[in-house]
Amino acid sequence: MNNQLNRVIEALPAIAWMATAEGGIDFFNQRWYDYTGLELEHDQRRGLEAAVHTEDLSRLVQSRQTTAPSELVHELEIRLKRFDGVYRWFLLTLCTLPATTDLAWIRCGICTDIDDRKRAEAALAECRQHHLSYIARTDFERTQSEDTLNKMRSELAHMTRVASLDTLTASIAHEVNQPLSGIITNASTCLRMLVADPPNINGALETARRTIRDGNRAANVISRLRTLFSKNVVNVEAVDLNESTREVLALTCSELQRNDITTHLDLADNLPRVPSDRVQLQQVILNLLLNACEAMIDIDDRPRLLLIRTGHDTHHVRLEVRDAGCGVEPGDLEKIFDAFYTTKQVGMGMGLSISRSIIESYNGQLSATRNDGHGATFWFALPRQSSCEPTPASPPHLTMTFQ
């Protein structure tokens, strides 16, 4: 029986040992000596400590102290020094056999080589760490490049807005001059009424009120200009496209009038808002209006008609600008959206390209189609704000004509 037992213990694919009640080692199987290269007589008394890595010693000692006789199995990972000085990881499984009437309790155990597993785990952890830092880095780089892209887009958009200012100077001057001359006329009338004998107080009050109204009109034009031409930062909010269209028209109506353009407005009721930057959308509308205006400048054989229409379906809000101008050749319908593509002598060729990039940044679409008759229709569709209330009803299908 003892021989059989010995054969089994020697055949175990692990280092096996048995400790004395005092803590010394009673027995090691041959694998211990083969692995450590230690001598039987010389090192047996020192037990496992003879080969345990100094960094793992305290854990081994501590485990012996905390492993009470009642705790039957206890596991610990330690490094054992091989005969050639190399340390390998082992799983130390301690087993405590309770005392019987004849025998004191004994502790025995096995040490299984887990070095390959530990290396694989470490490699995996390193791989995972690389992967995580790669994800974090690419995430960071993506955010950085998105930021740069947004900044570039907003700077370019600002440039093209400032370029439009040049075109609009005359009509803006007109917009401001009108209320200013009203103010001067009313203020002089007011003075006359006050110095009259008897003074016309009611008349003076009324003209003073008109002066204030004109002052507000001029201030409004200036404040619209300031928002449209000075702003360079993006601010996403729930935008009412009808309102934005009206504001852009307030700045361009003199330009449209000056060029004999008849403008019809067909703004849908209860138009859902779109999550976007109000000034950016106004810039898109402005670009489309100026293009439409420029496309009709040389048209003399038919009315110069401009239609601005808004509408929506279950998912999108749409705005279209339809003109009766020179139109776009079928082969150019996409080319016109390229940056720097222009057929105009003083054009930059940036208006449509910037506009498309703005609309696409809000997951929308900007396109052009040829009209059945003359001219072209430029339209964009933007995802509607889901959780937002529709805008209050505007006058039903308001149609305004400027001429």
Ligand SMILES: Nc1ncnc2c1ncn2[C@@H]1O[C@H](COP(=O)(O)OP(=O)(O)OP(=O)(O)O)[C@@H](O)[C@H]1O
């Ligand atoms: N409504 C339109 N009808 C016909 N052609 C148009 C219309 N809108 C744009 N185009 C064509 O597309 C080209 C590009 O338009 P885009 O607005 O990008 O640049 P641009 O008007 O030439 O210059 P800018 O950068 O100053 O706006 C125009 O030069 C014109 O040939």
Ligand SMILES: [Mg+2]
């Ligand atoms: Mg343009």
